[in-house]
Every structure is written in C-alpha cells, then in structure tokens.
Amino acid sequence: MGNVTTTAIAPAVADDWRRVLRTPLRAxxxxxxxxxxxxxxxxxIGVVYLFATGFVSGVLLVTLVGIPLLAVVVLTGRRWNALYRALARLVGVSIDAPAPFTRPAGLPQTVAAALTDAVGWRSLGFLALQSIVMTPVGYxxxxxxxxxxxxxxxxxxxxxTGEAVVSFGEPVQSLGAYLLLALGGLIALYLLGWLMLGIVRxxxxxxxxxxxxPARERRVAELERARAGVVDDAAATLRRVERDLHDGTQARLIAVAMTLARAEEQLTDPKKTERARKLVSDALANTKDTLTELRDIVRGIRPPALDLGLGPAVQTLVARNPIPVELVDDIAVRPSLGVETLAYFCVAELLANVSRHSGATRATVWLRSDAxxxxxxxxxNGSGGVQPGNGxxxxxxxxxxxxxxxxxxxxSPAGxxxxxxxxxxxxAER
Incomplete structure (x- = not known):
C-alpha cells in the first residue's frame, strides 16, 4: 500500500515542480x-515630475501663487493613483479606488481641502518611493x-559578420565559446525573469x-451598499406582500362577503334554502383558499416553522423536496431571528436550484453554528459547472x-x- 501511495504522489509532485519551473515562460x-x-x-518620468513640481512650488511658495500650485500638485497625486491602479490590472490585480475628492464651495476652502487631501499625499508618497527605487533597479x-x-x-x-562580439582582454573567435556564452545568457534571462516577477509582486x-x-473607507462603502440593498429588499418585500394581499386575499374576501350576502337574501325564502346552502358552501371553500393564501404570504415573510428553530424548519423543506435530501443538523448555538430567516430562505433557494438545474439524484444539507x-x-451529485451568473x-x-x-x-467543477x-x-449575542 505504501508503494502505491508513493507512486501516485510522485507524478503529481513532478508536475507541480514543472509548473513552477515554467513560471517565467508563461503568458x-x-x-x-x-x-x-x-x-x-x-x-x-516620476523623478522628473517630482523634481520639477517640487522646485517650482518651493520657489513660488513665498508668493500667493505657490500655495494654490502646491494644492494642484497634491491633487495630481490622484491622477498618478488612477494610472498605477490601471497598470495593476495588467497583471490581474484589482485595487479599490479611494473615495473621490469632494470639492467644497469657495476657492479658499477648495485649496485647503486639496492641501489636506490624504489620498493625494499618499499617492505622491508612493510615486516618490517607486521612482527613487525603480529608477536604479529598473535600469x-x-x-x-x-x-x-x-x-x-x-x-x-x-x-x-565574422566579427568578435565579446572580448575578455582579447576578442573571442571560437564558436564553442560563443555557444557557452549563449547558454549563460539564457540562464541569466531565466533568473532575471524570476527577479522581475518578484519585483512586480x-x-x-x-x-x-x-x-x-483605507480599510475603514472600504468598510463604510460596503455598509452603505449593504444599507441600500436592505432598503431595496425591504421595499420589494412590502410591494410583493401588498400586491398579494390586494390581488389575491382581498379579492377572495370580497367574493366571500358577496356570496354570504346573497345567501342571506336566499334564506328569507324557504323555497330557496338549497340555493342558500350552496352559496354558503362556496363561501366556505373560498374562505379556506383565502386562509391558504394568507399562510403562504406569512410563510414568505417568516415561516412559522422557524418558531421551533432553524433545524426543524429546514426539515420541512427537506421533506417537501422532490429529490431525496439528507439533513445534518449540528446547530450548537441558535442564531438570531434575522439570521435564521435569511438562512431558511438561503437553504430553500439552494435546494430549489438543485431540483431544477443540477440533475442530481440526492443531496445533503449541513447546518452548523456556534457563537x-x-x-x-x-x-x-449533479452535473456541476455552476456559475453565479447563469440564472x-x-x-x-x-x-x-x-x-x-x-x-x-x-x-462546482464540470461533471x-x-x-x-x-x-x-x-x-447569537443579539
């Protein structure tokens, strides 16, 4: 058994090494x-720019022109920021954009805001650092x-040409020597490739x-997007509930009221008792349908089964699913009410996807929670190949x-x- 394991692992290790060694040659x-x-x-270019703008701003700083000019220089840091972020996309790296500059009313306020713009100063600092380091290193x-x-x-x-290309005190005139030099050049190019990859990283x-x-700004932006999403989601839910109540439940209740009114009229005539009984029976059937619709609407807001906990609520989903589903309930700490509701609908949507799109014959749901x-x-066990944007x-x-x-x-690999x-x-702490 040990020999089998070694034989299986060795080719994989060799393939990994070959992939690593080919790294400087990849696209x-x-x-x-x-x-x-x-x-x-x-x-x-950055060295020239920083020297020129720094020199001019320093000379004119004693005049009224120097301070606004320095403010403009600070704001140009944002342009360098955008340029280097765009370059990063060349190697497949996406850098989040900083918050845009907010221009206040009035020229003095704008100059003051520009002079204290943290993004501009930080970008100029990056430009200075990369220019000072990369000028000699790049050369x-x-x-x-x-x-x-x-x-x-x-x-x-x-x-x-027949002319010596390399000279070590005296010109090299041997093909063998040139072939060795060419081999050395290839090795040097390979090593320089690794060096450039490290510098780029x-x-x-x-x-x-x-x-x-900064992380704080990104967090604020995420919270703002999340807040907007929550507001939109809540508005959509309210519109859906209102539409369901107006178009379905309300219409059925009106029909029940009209049917009962007609039955009341029929009850005044003993000869029409059978007709009245039929109207009451229809009203009762409509009442049952209305209650079913109300239960569906309530279930769409917060399923009553969640009162017993997420595990029992998901068990109802598993029982109604058209394909066999195994539930593994390992909930040690009960989540908050909002998280439970979100989790319930999350499981419902994922099981619906399994039933509709996967072609699976069985599924498993794991629930695990702690504090x-x-x-x-x-x-x-379906066909795989699931992508977030495929409907x-x-x-x-x-x-x-x-x-x-x-x-x-x-x-979800293919297959x-x-x-x-x-x-x-x-x-849970809430």
Missing amino acids: RAWRAYLYFLLISLLAV LVLVGVVMSVSLVASPVIWAV AHVWLAGTLLAA EELRIAVAD SGLTGLAERLRMVDGRLDID GPTTVTAVVPSG
Missing part, C-alpha cells in the same frame, strides 16, 4: 515583464536583460497598500449574504459534484 509572466518595463519608464535589470539577449544572439552575430503589494482606499458564525452547506439566483443570494457580512463559496457553502455571523 502571465510576459504581462508582468511589460508591467516591469512600464513602471521602470514611469519611475524616470540595472533592463541593462542585464539587454546584455543577456546579446549573449544569446552572439553565436549568430559572430557567424554572420512587491510593487503591486505596495501599490495596493498605499493607493487603495461566532452559522455555516450552511448544500451538496449534490440560478446565486448572485442575488450572495448579495443578500453580504448585507450581513456573510459570503457564498461555490465548488460535479457541487457544494455551495454560505457563511454568516450567527448574531
């Missing part, structure tokens, strides 16, 4: 090399690349740290989870199986 690496070239060129690395390419091409140049990390909106979080997992409602579900600081994770996990704070 993504070439985008990183372009990124390195661009930031090296921008470093030189040395690019010179190394040019020299390595020259060594790689040296055998061809020597064979075509560090540069992108620094850009994300200094150019992105910190509630975790819901729905797994099926399964997962995008909307993920948005609702984000409103309460939750998240939705999808593991299955599929596991969708929702994690939300349990809110």
